[in-house]
Amino acid sequence: xxxxxxxxxxxxxxxxxxxxxxxxxxxxxxxxxxxxxxxxxxxxxxxxxxxxxxxxxxxxxxxxxxxxxxxxxxxxxxxxxxxxxxxxxxxxxxxxxxxxxxxxxxxxxxxxxxxxxxxxx
Numbered sequence: 001x002x003x004x005x006x007x008x009x010x011x012x013x014x015x016x017x018x019x020x021x022x023x024x025x026x027x028x029x030x031x032x033x034x035x036x037x038x039x040x041x042x043x044x045x046x047x048x049x050x051x052x053x054x055x056x057x058x059x060x061x062x063x064x065x066x067x068x069x070x071x072x073x074x075x076x077x078x079x080x081x082x083x084x085x086x087x088x089x090x091x092x093x094x095x096x097x098x099x100x101x102x103x104x105x106x107x108x109x110x111x112x113x114x115x116x117x118x119x120x121x
Contacts (some may be wrong), residue, residue: 073099
């Protein structure tokens with residue numbers, strides 16, 4: 001359907017909403033309503049173009065894939081932290097035998113998970 005064949009009531013309702021509650025409309029919505037009102041004034045057939053703002057689809061939650069925790073035994077603390085970060089893990093330093101991790105090396109954990117690394121800086 002062309003612009004001229006669209007319903008008048010929805011554009012009028014949007015115009016009333018933008019006037020009644022300007023804080024509840026976005027700039028794009030207000031601009032679309034203004035353009036529709038301007039087009040309606042220029043329209044010789046007396047119809048109002050239809051303006052609809054559709055909601056965005058809901059965002060799909062991102063589920064990080066599990067990955068193996070690298071073996072960092074024998075690396076310096078700096079190298080071990082770099083290796084863990086490079087594999088997508090967050091790192092927390094703790095005291096304990098140098099190069100050990102919790103969860104242990106080789107186990108799977110989701111990207112972004114916290115891995116505790118033991119060692120002395």
